[in-house]
Amino acid sequence: MASKLLGAHVKRKEDPRLITGTSQYVADIAMPGLQHVVFVRSPHAHARIRGIEAAAALRRPGVVAVVTGRDLMAHCAPLPIATVSAEGGGEDKAGVGRQHYPLSVGRVRHVGEAVAAVLATSMEAAVDGVADVQVDWEPLPAVVDPLSALADGAPQLFEDAPKNIEHTQAIKAGDPDAAFAKAHRVVKQRMISQRLSGVPLEGRAVLAAPDPATGGVVVWSTHQAPHVLRSGLAAALRLPQNQIRVIAPEVGGGFGVKFGTYPEDVTLAALARRGRVPLRWVESRVEHMMATTHGRGQVTEMEAAVDAQGRILALRMHVIADLGAYPIFTFIPDLTLMMGVGVYGVENVDLRNTCVFTNTTSVAAYRGAGRPEAAYYLERLVDCIAAELGKPPEEIRRKNFIRPDAFPYAAPTGQKYDSGEYDRALTRALELARHDELRAEQRRRVEGKDRRLLGIGMACYVEMCGFGPYESAMIRVEPSGTVTAFTGTSPHGQGHETTFAQIIADQLGVDFDEVVVRHGDTSLTPMGFGTGGSRSLVVGGSAMLRAADKVQEKARRIAATMLEAAFEDVELNDGRYQVKGMPSRSLTLGKIAERAYGEGLPSGIDPALEATEYFRPPQLVYPFGAHVAVVEVDRETGRVELRQFVSVDDCGTRISPLLVEGQVHGGIAQGVAQAVLEEVVYDSDGQLVTGSLMDYALPRADDLPSFVTGQTVTATPFNPLGAKGIGEAATIGSTPAVVNAVVDALRPFKVRHLDMPLRPERVWRAMQNGGTRAR
Ligand code: MCN
Numbered sequence: 001m002a003s004k005l006l007g008a009h010v011k012r013k014e015d016p017r018l019i020t021g022t023s024q025y026v027a028d029i030a031m032p033g034l035q036h037v038v039f040v041r042s043p044h045a046h047a048r049i050r051g052i053e054a055a056a057a058l059r060r061p062g063v064v065a066v067v068t069g070r071d072l073m074a075h076c077a078p079l080p081i082a083t084v085s086a087e088g089g090g091e092d093k094a095g096v097g098r099q100h101y102p103l104s105v106g107r108v109r110h111v112g113e114a115v116a117a118v119l120a121t122s123m124e125a126a127v128d129g130v131a132d133v134q135v136d137w138e139p140l141p142a143v144v145d146p147l148s149a150l151a152d153g154a155p156q157l158f159e160d161a162p163k164n165i166e167h168t169q170a171i172k173a174g175d176p177d178a179a180f181a182k183a184h185r186v187v188k189q190r191m192i193s194q195r196l197s198g199v200p201l202e203g204r205a206v207l208a209a210p211d212p213a214t215g216g217v218v219v220w221s222t223h224q225a226p227h228v229l230r231s232g233l234a235a236a237l238r239l240p241q242n243q244i245r246v247i248a249p250e251v252g253g254g255f256g257v258k259f260g261t262y263p264e265d266v267t268l269a270a271l272a273r274r275g276r277v278p279l280r281w282v283e284s285r286v287e288h289m290m291a292t293t294h295g296r297g298q299v300t301e302m303e304a305a306v307d308a309q310g311r312i313l314a315l316r317m318h319v320i321a322d323l324g325a326y327p328i329f330t331f332i333p334d335l336t337l338m339m340g341v342g343v344y345g346v347e348n349v350d351l352r353n354t355c356v357f358t359n360t361t362s363v364a365a366y367r368g369a370g371r372p373e374a375a376y377y378l379e380r381l382v383d384c385i386a387a388e389l390g391k392p393p394e395e396i397r398r399k400n401f402i403r404p405d406a407f408p409y410a411a412p413t414g415q416k417y418d419s420g421e422y423d424r425a426l427t428r429a430l431e432l433a434r435h436d437e438l439r440a441e442q443r444r445r446v447e448g449k450d451r452r453l454l455g456i457g458m459a460c461y462v463e464m465c466g467f468g469p470y471e472s473a474m475i476r477v478e479p480s481g482t483v484t485a486f487t488g489t490s491p492h493g494q495g496h497e498t499t500f501a502q503i504i505a506d507q508l509g510v511d512f513d514e515v516v517v518r519h520g521d522t523s524l525t526p527m528g529f530g531t532g533g534s535r536s537l538v539v540g541g542s543a544m545l546r547a548a549d550k551v552q553e554k555a556r557r558i559a560a561t562m563l564e565a566a567f568e569d570v571e572l573n574d575g576r577y578q579v580k581g582m583p584s585r586s587l588t589l590g591k592i593a594e595r596a597y598g599e600g601l602p603s604g605i606d607p608a609l610e611a612t613e614y615f616r617p618p619q620l621v622y623p624f625g626a627h628v629a630v631v632e633v634d635r636e637t638g639r640v641e642l643r644q645f646v647s648v649d650d651c652g653t654r655i656s657p658l659l660v661e662g663q664v665h666g667g668i669a670q671g672v673a674q675a676v677l678e679e680v681v682y683d684s685d686g687q688l689v690t691g692s693l694m695d696y697a698l699p700r701a702d703d704l705p706s707f708v709t710g711q712t713v714t715a716t717p718f719n720p721l722g723a724k725g726i727g728e729a730a731t732i733g734s735t736p737a738v739v740n741a742v743v744d745a746l747r748p749f750k751v752r753h754l755d756m757p758l759r760p761e762r763v764w765r766a767m768q769n770g771g772t773r774a775r
Contacts, residue, residue, distance in 0.1 A: 295366020488528015
């Protein structure tokens with residue numbers, strides 16, 4: 001019997017197969033005649049390819065072919081830069097000079113760029129074959145950091161991008177110059193949101209096989225958006241879309257980096273089709289660090305004009321964003337500007353960005369994509385304002401919050417915030433953290449010259465999510481009354497099978513266990529834009545709800561004929577379709593399905609019980625929250641220990657509270673890791689210093705305390721579920737909360753700001769310098 005499942009704590013449908021290892025990832029797929037592909041990659045950040053010599057590799061037993069960029073050119077088009085816009089559609093504004101072939105021809109622009117592919121009968125033979133390929137390189141001067149890339153005389157990545165500028169963007173509103181002129185004080189800070197790597201458990205992987213049915217190709221790819229990849233492959237291979245089938249089987253995480261059309265996807269699809277042979281490439285972790293897109297990578301000047309009470313009269317922001325060499329997305333630094341006022345009612349703004357090519361791995365989406373950067377800058381700046389004015393940080397926040405009665409709120413950044421109650425979230429978070437007691441303990445420790453300093457940091461955030469342009473759902477009641485649903489989203493850890501089954505079970509009166517949700521196959525699912533930007537429930541879940549409503553309506557119509565009642569008198573009640581007020585005259589969905597697919601339907605009703613719906617969101621939605629971090633900093637070593645973490649997140653109506661909780665936990669872990677651990681580092685020649693997990697510091701369980709997670713619920717009016725996204729939210733609030741906490745702990749040393757990651761050495765040096773030279 002179906003129960004009320006929306007909002008219920010149900011266990012994830014996905015977990016039994018995941019925890020018993022019975023799932024199938026791309027690397028698990030067996031196929032007769034499969035050949036293995038390994039790539040020859042550039043050891044230089046910038047170089048010309050004078051020639052590629054493959055004879056030695058071809059002599060190796062098992063090596064079948066060595067394919068260079070020139071060989072591949074005839075079989076595919078060059079890849080455009082920025083193939084996907086924020087709305088999911090094609091952007092493709094790149095000039096010809098900025099396109100590159102999947103196996104680069106003539107020139108490379110970052111370490112790890114693929115220039116040839118070795119095909120072999122085993123992975124081992126392919127790896128050995130790669131070592132045998134001789135590339136005649138002519139190294140060129142490289143430019144690695146975006147500020148140097150902007151300087152006169154810097155090496156140029158693309159002839160049609162002077163000063164290496166890919167694009168600039170500006171948002172100006174009100175009269176910021178006048179506000180700065182009359183300000184009581186101008187508070188400035190330069191900040192860095194350092195480059196990060198996504199590091200999902202499963203790296204990227206592609207298997208491509210010729211499709212005899214269509215003459216095209218089937219591509220299994222660990223990807224967040226199979227339909228988007230299909231469009232990209234169709235363009236690159238110059239094939240009709242219906243000759244390409246993309247399947248994303250089990251996907252072991254993505255965090256934003258499994259998006260777009262990667263060179264490896266195109267290379268394998270083109271070569272499998274050309275050679276009529278199935279090919280697989282499985283990324284190594286070292287390849288992941290240098291050839292899978294990175295995230296963040298911004299340097300920002302922030303400036304606030306404030307009055308004597310701490311009200312922010314105007315904001316200036318200039319973001320210099322590192323895009324790397326071949327960005328898949330270029331709009332992410334624009335999202336930073338769009339969230340430039342955060343939760344504050346600032347009317348005068350002058351926000352700009354300069355997006356710059358460098359000889360590094362491309363920078364694209366990483367959990368939060370542009371919004372964590374904005375929240376970090378703003379929430380750090382608010383703490384700087386509080387410190388300069390000698391006021392508590394919560395007081396400055398409360399003075400500046402957008403008031404609850406101001407919603408819907410038209411922000412000067414052009415965003416239309418749907419609903420919010422920011423002070424409620426902050427108040428709840430401070431209560432949960434026992435803020436007053438913590439402040440008393442902090443004072444005691446300073447007075448007692450305790451070795452471990454206590455720091456309390458808070459951050460408030462709002463983010464934009466639920467990107468369109470639309471999402472799809474198809475629901476089919478099978479003749480037996482069980483339900484199969486198809487979604488255009490493509491989860492990679494989020495648990496959509498569970499949430500969507502909850503929606504369907506309630507709307508159709510079917511048992512949760514009798515619902516199967518399918519995804520990740522372009523030949524089965526309706527067109528969709530995949531999973532990213534915390535859009536899946538808001539957009540895909542709304543499509544699912546609509547499709548379920550449509551099926552329910554038809555089921556009621558059929559039930560009415562079977563129960564000899566008027567359609568208006570039939571309702572779904574506790575899992576049964578019944579005549580209102582007469583529980584004895586009722587039917588199960590199974591009985592109705594039997595009729596829908598069998599004999600006896602009246603002439604006015606078509607057979608079958610299924611519906612396909614697309615939901616186009618009228619606008620974005622804006623989840624928000626407040627986080628509090630409590631840290632202990634060792635005066636002797638500079639080591640930061642996160643003692644307590646409280647989050648209060650508001651994602652409107654929660655459909656699967658357990659899954660939301662999981663998303664919050666994962667988000668906090670990633671946000672904390674940016675604050676204290678993770679950083680992709682290049683040396684000045686563009687060599688990747690953090691090229692493996694020996695050098696790139698991921699968080700471990702013992703780096704994190706148990707989190708305290710609270711919530712407020714402010715529904716959005718802009719989708720039928722009242723839901724907002726949660727997939728990225730906690731990543732956004734946690735980073736500034738932790739940095740604010742560490743800087744708060746270091747107040748006795750007059751430290752004003754520290755750049756992330758807050759490694760012990762950096763913190764220790766700041767204490768030695770008395771804060772004067774703190775970075
Ligand atoms: N949910 C809910 N009620 C809400 C909001 C969401 O029950 N009000 C549920 C959803 O049904 C879904 C989950 O919470 O199961 C997250 O939903 P949503 O906020 O819609 O986000 P998406 O599903 O679109 O996921 C994308 C988001 C992003 S952008 C990144 S990056 C990310 C993330 O989710 N990467 C992840 N979470 C991840 N989780 C895992 N395990 N692995 C990743 O790579």
